[in-house]
Amino acid sequence: MSKKSSAQDRADRAAAALAEQRRKERRRTFLSVTGVVLVMVLILGGGFLAAKLKGGGPSDTAADPGSGTAMTIGQASAPHSVVIYEDFLCPYCGELEKRTKDGLTTAAADGKVQVTYRPFRLLSPDYSQQALEVWVATQHTAGNDVAKKLHDLLYANQPSEQGPFRKQSELVTLAVQAGADQAKVQQAIDSGDATTWADASTKAAQDAGVASTPTVLLDGKELSGRTVDDMATKLLQAVS
């Protein structure tokens, strides 16, 4: 128990003090890095939320943001009015379309009803949105009759909700088949106009409180039905 061991003691104490100091340093570094990262994440989250709240939808300059893009058949003077909100991917919309297309077309031609179709995006951000964009681009560049043909073609060729889905370029081909000008439709899509119009339609449907598809308004009142069959039957009875 001599000089040697007390020197050893001192060295041990010094090493322990150093280790303690380093432990503190690591802890301080860890805390400050965590703090900085936290601040960054907060700024990011705040910016993201602000952007989302401020402008998820079309800007105020969008044309006719109140009502969106629609297509009508029949005269406004007809005794009945029907509004159909639909999504190009929704299977029940396809079903309703199949059962009412001919009946409504005939009734409209006979002056018994005016039908307003209001497609919007409820379901998929991909196919529903792309089909809607091609459709609004067609309605804006080729008019009501071509839009009606494309509308019927889109439902006749409706994919299953699980896919496989046509690409947007193939949907443009359908629009051309309906009678639209490919260059004009493509231009509306590439320029972002189609997106603006499509989003305006979707916003209009949301503003109108439409939360499911198909939503059918018969003379301003929502048509209810247990099944799509039921709805189709009621609708056709009412207008024929």
Added chain:
Amino acid sequence: MPRYVLPALAVLARLVTGVVWIWAGASKLSDPYAAVLAVRAYQLLPAGIADTVGHLLPSLEIVVGAALVLGVLTRGAAVVSALLFLAFIIGISSAWARGLQIDCGCFGGGGFDPNAASKYPWEIARDAALLLMSVFVVFVRDTGPGLDRLLFRRTAPILNEELS
């Protein structure tokens, strides 16, 4: 080469990339919907993801820019900066290759632009230069003065074996 050259170059690279980021982010901040449309115009991401990216990108750009200018977590910010520039180069090249005529939306704006094709080469060159600067900051030994020096200040003595 004098010892201060590399850190001085690193500071220059940090300032240039950082200021470009802050400028790019700030010019998108006022119109989030335009930022979303600019991302969608590339037709690369599904709409849902494109919207999120459009909403997130402006603040991310400002945070990355501020971190580079102030020198906070400098190397990490430079990694993010390099990845973003790489993504933008891929996006613009892909738009060019697919024949899209869109404004890159780099500093606000976005969407259709009839003169876009003539601007693509210059935009890609600019982003490539900024990418190189970011990569330089990632790998340079001393990134220059910044808040990191406070953040990672050493209080314990450095032992000899650690220096080897």
